[in-house]
């Protein structure tokens with residue numbers, strides 16, 4: 001009999017009969033049904049849709065805050081009851097309508113597992129509701145992930161009751177295409193869980209895509225504190241054979257991976273790499289500047305469509321078996337792919353098979369070299385994105401991002417508090433030294449005046465002094481010359497006498513917010529690593545305009561003795577790290593410090609371990625950055641920080657450069673000079689001068 005001819009009373013009875021079989025007490029069923037009828041304006045079609053899926057959702061939803069469905073059974077052990085119920089629901093539902101409930105069952109089971117875990121971990125409640133009338137799915141959450149998910153406030157329409165979070169400003173909503181019927185594939189169930197106490201979150205998304213026909217995706221969003229391995233890969237898998245995994249860190253960093261199986265249709269599947277590449281091009285790049293309409297749902301939808309697009313257009317004629325192997329002893333996981341002749345389907349099309357073995361994390365297999373959204377992996381206060389609009393190179397070569405200098409092996413840096421005397425700190429200060437009437441002892445190094453303004457910029461006076469010609473001092477025995485010829489070193493070629501800044505530090509009485517602490521607070525500018533169009537490789541640019549005197553970043557690397565650097569440079573270079581980043585000599589005191597032993601002279605090498613500064617290119621003249629030695633924890637100038645400040649106003653998207661101080665004629669220098677492409681009029685690279693004059697004379701001849 002068509003449903004329209006069944007009376008509402010009969011439908012009520014049918015519902016009770018079906019749900020009672022799951023073991024739910026009749027009075028509870030009635031209460032929930034009453035609520036649902038109220039909620040859906042007596043729309044029985046909506047309640048019966050997907051075999052009472054809203055009822056099942058209501059059973060699983062136990063949210064007092066929103067009063068959506070009152071908790072209607074004894075809360076003895078919800079996890080067990082839930083699991084039981086869900087299994088029954090699944091079996092009943094399965095009997096009723098096998099096809100449409102495959103996804104429904106897996107959703108319920110997933111929810112159940114999650115719920116069990118939730119109850120064990122003292123998790124807060126699932127808050128989800130599918131609004132059937134408006135074909136919208138609304139999630140209310142205390143999310144901090146607003147950048148990733150389109151923040152829309154809960155809306156009420158046509159008598160539909162939406163969930164309203166206590167934290168309304170943080171709620172967001174997933175909209176479903178209005179053209180799709182409620183029961184069609186394309187169904188998305190989303191459950192949001194919040195860990196009590198530490199505000200960790202999990203977002204569970206089950207997506208069955210019409211586009212992918214028989215392919216199922218499960219997506220799991222999970223707090224990285226629970227899911228990421230130490231090496232930064234995600235370790236969470238529900239069912240590795242058919243999962244999309246989205247893992248997000250508390251700082252908002254998102255990692256996406258997916259694996260497919262069951263491509264039983266005669267779809268010609270492109271390789272995973274091209275799917276990832278296309279998706280990254282589409283989304284990850286744009287996520288650097290978060291778009292207003294950005295949402296996880298869009299990514300998932302786009303992912304389905306991309307897989308379908310690529311599969312349709314693929315001329316792939318091979319069977320690809322992709323098997324990620326997780327070797328925990330190695331840091332870089334790789335996707336192993338083998339290509340064999342494809343079996344031909346009944347329609348004559350080659351079939352594609354993608355196999356992801358159970359319990360092997362799919363994410364690990366395709367770990368990228370760097371996170372294009374944040375090369376610093378959350379180590380800095382700002383995210384540092386990577387963008388290449390020039391060539392196909394997706395990432396800079398491998399290196400480990402470190403936010404602080406680290407001693408490589410033998411470099412001796414004495415950080416002991418005992419070495420900091422009263423004259424080298426301001427233990428009597430309080431709050432902000434800059435606001436005190438008399439400059440503190442820390443300003444002694446800068447002539448009794450602070451180098452910083454209250455806004456955290458270098459004072460114009462300090463900067464002007466720096467940019468005027470610096471005096472040069474000469475070592476008795478120069479470590480650089482000893483590098484070149486240990487037995488008979490040539491005389492020192494001279495080093496600039498650098499002007500130091502002394503920042504307040506831990507032995508000082510002032511606060512961390514003291515105006516004389518700028519470099520130690522880390523990077524605050526929005527910077528980007530980008531591929532230069534002048535063949536200089538990767539470079540750094542600012543995304544915002546920077547005033548003159550702005551602290552940009554420190555040059556961070558391994559602290560090496562000059563001996564160690566020399567030894568490192570002698571080693572045969574292979575492949576990836578063939579190009580050394582330019583090491584920075586900590587030579588401020590070479591001339592004045594008596595008896596500095598070779599093994600004591602230090603330098604910073606960012607080739608293998610470093611920060612964003614390792615990407616800043618050289619410019620012979622008119623560079624926009626100046627490197628300034630900054631002393632914090634050590635009172636002598638044997639070790640110090642190298643900080644970059646803007647030497648003039650820098651426009652947004654302008655490349656940041658500094659003068660490495662290279663002598664392009666010195667072919668014996670420990671680090672081989674490159675052919676300079678800085679493009680400045682006063683380029684010191686003679687090769688360039690020659691080629692420029694050749695060009696001019698060729699032009700003249702013409």
Ligand SMILES: C[S@@+](CC[C@H](N)C(=O)[O-])C[C@H]1O[C@@H](n2cnc3c(N)ncnc32)[C@H](O)[C@@H]1O
Nearest residue numbers: 536537538581582614615617618674676677678
């Ligand atoms: C500190 S790294 C800078 C980042 C580097 N461009 C990269 O892709 O990793 C120094 C290296 O960059 C390149 N480089 C820096 N400045 C350059 C310039 N003005 N002209 C040509 N190459 C430059 C050289 O290969 C040099 O060894």
